[in-house]
Amino acid sequence: MAKLRWLGHAAFQITTAEGRQIYIDPWLEGNPSCPVAKGDLEVADLVLVTHDHHDHLGDAAALLAAGDAVAVGQPELIGQLEAAGVPVEKLIGMNIGGSVEVAGVVVTMTQAFHSAARGGPVGYILTLAQGQVIYHAGDTGIFSDMELLGKLYDIDVALLPIGSVYTMDPFQAAAAVELISPQVVFPMHYGTFPALVQDAAEFSQLVAKRTPHVKVIVLKPGEKWEF
Ligand SMILES: [Zn+2]
Known part of the structure; x- marks a missing residue:
């Protein structure tokens, strides 16, 4: 069994069945919805960052300081981590459409429509x-190509x-859920700041109406789900 843990905002920790630790967008310190101190988390094997805004790049460099953790990201973002003192042997540059295998996991980079100071925003x-x-x-x-991603990759968890x-x-x-057609969807990037939507009630209702076969799981920050 693998475990998915929401660390608040866009930050997730995935523990694979083999016990490898993957962190995505690890904004921990200063994240008002992260309930865990960075020092209390398992040592990372793989760190993924979607773009260089502070609420996503977060504590990536700090997580990479321990153990054999490796980061994967767009070359421009990898350059920022290198400038922050992360050794080059811990950094893997890639780009949209490509896949790399790290820590027993195949990582495929996808497009995202947003902004970034350097490089472009992506998904994984x-x-x-x-x-x-x-x-x-x-x-x-x-974006309509979410449907293509869903067809190509048979996504279980969105x-x-x-x-x-x-x-x-x-x-x-909720419309994106219909395009992607996962088994399970977890809402994220809400409730962290007063400007954002504060809870997942409306999203849950819309998904239940539009795609009742897709299960919405609303975690509290810090909670885990096994799959
Ligand atoms: Zn953000």
Whole structure:
């Protein structure tokens, strides 16, 4: 069994069946909805960052300081980590459409529609060794090629932003669920700041109406789900 843990905002920890630790968008310190101190987390094997905004790049460099952790990201973002003192042997540059295998997980980079100071915003599709497929959309508006991603990768678990203002709102995110057609969807990137949508109620209702076969799981920050 693998475990998915929401660390608040867009930050997730995935523990694979083999015990490898993957962190996505690890904004921990200063994240008002992260309930865990960075020092209390398991040492990372793989760190993925969707774009260089502070609420996503977060504590990536600090997580990479321990153990043999490796980061994967667009070359421009990898350059920022290198400038922050992360040794080059811990950094893997890639780009949209490509896949790399790290820590027993196949990481595929996808497009996202957002902005970034350097490089572009992206999402990730992770294929675990047992076959589970997880899509972290990053920060994005809806786009019709989400349907193509769903067809190509048979996505089991989708992690989608619903908070509006900077990303999809509940209306767009529910339509994205229909395009992606996952088994399970977890809303993210809401409730962190007063400007964002504060809860997942509207999103849950819209998905239940539009795609009742897709299960919405609303975690509290810090909670885990096994799959
Ligand atoms: Zn963000």
